Amino acid sequence: MNFSLYDFTPFNQWIDKFLHSHMSSFWAVAVEMTIIGLAILLFYALVGLFLVYAERKVCAFMQNRVGPNRVGPYGFFQTIADFIKLMLKELVHIKNADQLLFNLAPFIIIIASFMAIAAIPFAKGLHAIDFDIGILYVIAVSSLGVVGILLAGWSSNNKYSLIGAMRSGAQIVSYELSVGLSLVTIIILAGTMQFSQIVEGQANGWFIFKGHIPAFIAFVIFLISSTAETNRGPFDLAEAESELTAGFHTEYSGIKFAFFFLAEYMNMFIVASIAATVFLGGWMPFHMGGWAAFNHIMDFIPPFIWYIGKTFFVIWLMMWFKWTFPRLRIDQLLTLEWKYLLPINLVNILIMAFVVLMGWHF
Amino acid sequence: MNSFFKYFSEIFHGVKSLLTGMKVTGRYFFSPGEIVTQQYPENRKTLKMYDRFKGEVIMPHNERNEHRCTGCGICETSCPNGSIEILQAKIDMPDGKKKRIIDKHIYHLSMCTFCGLCIKSCPSDALAWGQEFEHAVFDRAKLTKILNKPGSSIIKDIVE
């Protein structure tokens, strides 16, 4: 296969060499980090804004509506207008709130999602850092967000917020397990935890096809539990707007609310990109065995487009869930995890191990 | 063993019911022709209210600036909210008698509940429903309207 067309590695190496030849290695690394940081920040903001717009459009179409269509063509700049509005809004000062934690909570949430995005490979050579234990790192970091939610709920001095935060604590601790185990299923198949190698391993077929039944089950479980982990409907118990008004972020306003809002969408983007990377081949093009011409055409589509396309497909699936299903109750949420997802997951790992052992995968 | 099958049939039926629901939303997602939203300010030109639409109470005037209101005050008494006030004036008739006629028919749109009793009770059919529905104004005083136009007079053939 020929991926050299869109390989970013030479480009990266060229920048690296260029910087090192002009300054000391400390400053070179510092400049590189700044560039990467700024690039990710920009990407983060753009994706966040776009996802908010996309969600509003998707839900509007599912509900026989038009959705935002006033600001810009097809309402494309609606979220930018919203963002400006949120920036200008008053930050409500809460009496008797724990000021330090109250102000810290949105940053914890946003930093957690920010850290997770660093390990995700967008294309060949286009990732901030390629850990040996990439999957483990992403799982660990993305579960930090719950600390922010708990702090937000606790420090707001609001009863709704507290209930929402406690619900979210129980929820994320439980569903973290399923997310991890469903990824373990694929780790067994891939034999590695490094994202770049997982993607390389899917050059001749995505894992969801290679691992057929157990991989598909793992994909479905991952979708369900990652939806739950990102606090999205039908698992949005922490917000539960018809019960707890807005749950843990009831008391937040202005830019702090915008952080929560943005982090929700970025978390969704992160889990969707993990799903795309691990199950749907990441930036690997879609290939059909034996169709050389077809495969060649597919290769010409840049890997970044493949990656974004797959990610947005998963995000669309998650939006579809949210805008169709009613919300679960807290006990049913835990029943679903402990009585259904977890046992199925464990059996599924066993099946996957057996499949890999017998070489029944493609 | 029975509970084992029950466990899986529960999962199966649950997933099936979820997919049925997703089919509905998915179908609407891919059929933008079913969108029902009205693009309100844009469709102002084509927007036509039904002919019986109760927008506001008006007093129709003919081309000679004549209305049918005798100023009898039945609408004022039949209004449950006091949204109609009638100011009468006395004029000297050619034959020397004094006659009461309407001076101002004041209509407080802000107090009207659109029950239609004034229009129904009017003996000379002087009032009617208007089609105007964009009543938002910046000053509350603008919601108090005088229904008889300035300089208007009563149509000759109306007798009290």
Next chain:
Amino acid sequence: MKEVINLPVKNIEEEEYHINMGPQHPSTHGVLRLVVSLQGEIVKSLKPHCGYIHRGIEKMCEKDTYPQIIHLTDRMDYLSAHINNHAVCLLVEKALEVEVPERVKYIRTIIDELNRIASHQLWWCSFGMDMGGLTCYFYGLRDREHILDIFEESFGSRLLHSYYTPGGLMMDIHPNFQKGVKDFIKYFRKKIKDYDDILTGNVIMQARTKGVGILSKEDAISYGVTGPSGRASGFACDVRKHDPYGVYDKVDFKEILGTEGDTFTRYMMRMHEMRESMKIIEQLIDNVPAGDYTAKMKAVLKLPAGEYYQRVEASRGELGVYVISDGNKTPYRMKFRSPNFSNLSALDHMSRGVKIADLVAIGGSLDYVIPDIDR
């Protein structure tokens, strides 16, 4: 100076955790305040606080003539405005012993049922929203729009119509009315399948509502819970069947009774009722007799001195109008027995020991309209 509050030291396990649901809360559908005592997520008891939208309609009625009262009744249960109007009209007609033309009875029955469907559609979508399925809200409103269009074409307004008058109707129905209604029935028979697909059959919805908020038949009668909520408990309380008015005695419809008395049964009762209402309309819409649209009435209506009571089946239960007349053109005392008021009184009983999420579902299934509670 900061105020120092000395709270009594209590065992934290025993201490009750109160939250105010409302007066501004998404699930109370208006300005109702429920003071809920919680233990964790479990509701120990709740106290409804009403009156945030109390307008003193009963006091205002004492100043108004009978035709004027009609427009006030619109504003009680605004979702079944026609049915409220019907109650007062029937009462005045009964007191004055006026025989209204057959045409009026037919039209009133059709419009009542249309109003009932519209009300249940709004209930369905807000129930879906209470459960967290926001999409339901738009489907319900989309279909309700068709009924409101029919109403607007015939009576000029969409929500508060004041269309019935004592003795008949404000004006005759629009020539397009019958066609519009028939088109709507055809349309809605298709769309109601969406309702079943997206919410009724949904496993999450069923798990959340089955066996939750059970109200036994005895309790339903004792609390006076009527309408679909009462019938879900097996309380045969359909006034249309037991004390027929309009032309309900001439049409064929079932009074569907539930047995469970839980939230899901209350949900199903309303879904059945929409279908039954469509059946009633289909039987009547082609048979509206020709004739006058109002009986001959005096200009000033004075009810003979005495007491009158009229009950009708509003979309949420039995609406009673109790009038004491002293022979004047205004009533001496007017009392509305509103269905939501009695239904709300059972909420505390039903929601003890359930979770907050269930409380929202129970409230949604009772379908309370706050202006009707407060009046």
Next chain:
Amino acid sequence: MDNAALKERILGLVPGAEFQENKQFLTFIIPPAKMHELAVSLKNEPDLAFDYLFCLSGVDMVKFLEVVYHLESTTFGHQLVLKVRTEDRVNGAVDTVCDIWRTAEFHEREVYDLMGIRFTNHPDLRRLFLEEGWIGHPLRKDYVDEVNIVEL
């Protein structure tokens, strides 16, 4: 049970009951002291079985205050109206019936709030619509409120 038999039955239960002419319902005026006792028998006697209190209203007749109970039996379908009068406009009190018909709890609170009739033994007799500390009872005929009531 038809109205004639029902009338005999009620008069048998409460000899002091005063029959009142009414076209629609069988109406009795019951002495306040007997009301609770009668209500218990109406609910529990198998041939009466008045289990559904469908309306409870307070009426200010200027000379006296009145509580009107509209009762129905869901098994037999017969209906009955009971009235209890009290002439004391300040502390007038009637026995509660909310231990017999639970719906009365809210209705009695409403009557207390708007008409000012107290109900003895009521578990939670507070104002329902108006705030605590509201002066007067708005549905009384002698209630004046120059701010909120606008005379047309």
